[in-house]
Amino acid sequence: MSRKRSTIYDLATQAGTSASTVSAILNGTWRERRVSAETAERVLALAHKLKYTVNRQASGLRRKRSGLIGMMIPMHDNRFFSAMSQTFEKLARERHLYPLVVSTLRDPKLELETARTLISYQIESLLITGATDPDPVSRLCTHHGVAHVNVDLPGTLAPSVISNNLWGAQMLTQQLVQRSRPLAALPATHPRQRLYFLGGIASDYATAQRIRGFCDVLQAASPNAVLPEQINPCGYEAERAEAAVADLHDKLQGLPRALFVNSTIALEGVVRFLNRLPRSAMNGCVVGCYDWDPFASALSWPVLMVKQDTGKLMGKAFELLDTDQLDPTVQIQIAPSLVG
Amino acid sequence: MSRKRSTIYDLATQAGTSASTVSAILNGTWRERRVSAETAERVLALAHKLKYTVNRQASGLRRKRSGLIGMMIPMHDNRFFSAMSQTFEKLARERHLYPLVVSTLRDPKLELETARTLISYQIESLLITGATDPDPVSRLCTHHGVAHVNVDLPGTLAPSVISNNLWGAQMLTQQLVQRSRPLAALPATHPRQRLYFLGGIASDYATAQRIRGFCDVLQAASPNAVLPEQINPCGYEAERAEAAVADLHDKLQGLPRALFVNSTIALEGVVRFLNRLPRSAMNGCVVGCYDWDPFASALSWPVLMVKQDTGKLMGKAFELLDTDQLDPTVQIQIAPSLVG
């Protein structure tokens, strides 16, 4: 069926011309080579007939450009990162670069190995998105002359474009304070009058920023210090969050004034618990979630959500690559928006 | 910083040996070449020191193998397809193939163009997932000798691995019938005693199969024919589904015995509408959804969901590639499972 793939030499022979002429015609540079329109047409027709396709391994090798741009993400199966992939593809194609998206499962070893493989395929630039340990990847890229930018999580050896987690958490906390009311039946100092932060891992960069934003606003709003028990970075799993909120409910003998849930996955667990309570138990408890999920906006009670701006995050990252601004001290913060 | 990338010639010169020896050492084939362990070690150490990385464009060109395997999906930003991507990556890596995932936005032109580009990068095989028009892509692959399999949506020119939509719809419908009760307050012939199908596009392969499964079960269960108004493939958008269910509720003066919602996106709209009703209105209405979303399982009322088996779909597709079973008449159906 398909013997050998045809090459420009096959085309040249069959069209009665030379490989270099065919190459110029196929690349669109034949006008400046002043190839006769007649030859050009003949070759093009033949190429079409034989369904000729360039071998980009060969042309890339010769030109020292692959036309490839890579992006590493922690995982595909996640709303935020898959939105990033979608935007990445769009922006890459606009620049006539072919997008390679690979997941690295939050594993620093895999991050490094992935970068190495991408480099071996001669990618021209790399977006390091949500990497656990971006600096070693930076070092590798720099050594091989690959332009790169950190996205979502900052690094110290390349410019970083990140979501403004501090600001987002402050906005969300402010709204939680504003939209919730002190529980009239209880004394002002009752623990249920406080706001609680749930989910994430305290040592993670994003979680740390969000906790800071949460505390900033609470401390500014009231003279009382934020108590340690108001902050529970219990991890990202839905089960952990479900247990944490059940525990909180148990200790407080009811729901608090408001809950700051630090990821949609944690929110799943929280929602599962809340749905087991009688509906009236929700009265007065306002729920906010850092990160957005379309389903969460369809729940029977409102959830305030922080939606990260994937378009701007990616857009800015490409802008840095486009203009060759690769100053490692640059850190660009993109404001998320509040939904619901 | 990074002048020229070092090549095997650089390594050879600096290690005082030849390029072919270096190549053999780097490829692990040096034992059969009986290179002295001493030389091997020296070269390896040097390669490590210089952070040498192969140029896979060059080695691929020479070997006529790229080590690349491609997959086309309609979009990244979707639970089902992003789960497919994640599994695809895993299975590709297990086979020492480098995974390329690209989205084609349900655009037949883009599907073909994407396939062409992937082929120009010399991919060794291609998984055509959820393609609107898979056969032209098949033709292209066949012409260039690229092994390929259709996944999720069948084609006629390559083997297909698809979800058993008919069976899944039958199971879901059966469960909806079993778990719902006739509304005691109404006559047996009242339209609210019927089940309704909502969402999708009637001409889509998957939707057509699901409608068939829905009707099969209903017709077997009762002597009454399924009425045209029980089937409303109103599209995939949440807004359309929301309007459709509102309209249905209006016409029936209440909710029907059960609803078959044909996608999680449509379910979002349905949920939005149902949450606007007083809670008691839900009484007796059982909701099922073809496709799965973790959030939907956290709603305040149960949703029966059909979860497609991405692991088996991908696993089977790779199995066909592995064993070179590329008979275009083969069509493998993978049973989904019922959740909730």
Added chain:
DNA sequence: GTGAAAGCGCTAACAC
């Protein structure tokens, strides 16, 4: 206006 030829970095015969 067009062809010949060199070479991108690598691998695999084939020498010795």
Added chain:
DNA sequence: GTGTTAGCGCTTTCAC
């Protein structure tokens, strides 16, 4: 045991 050499398919001088 190891080096020499001939390409893989393409682009790009350079020559005429």
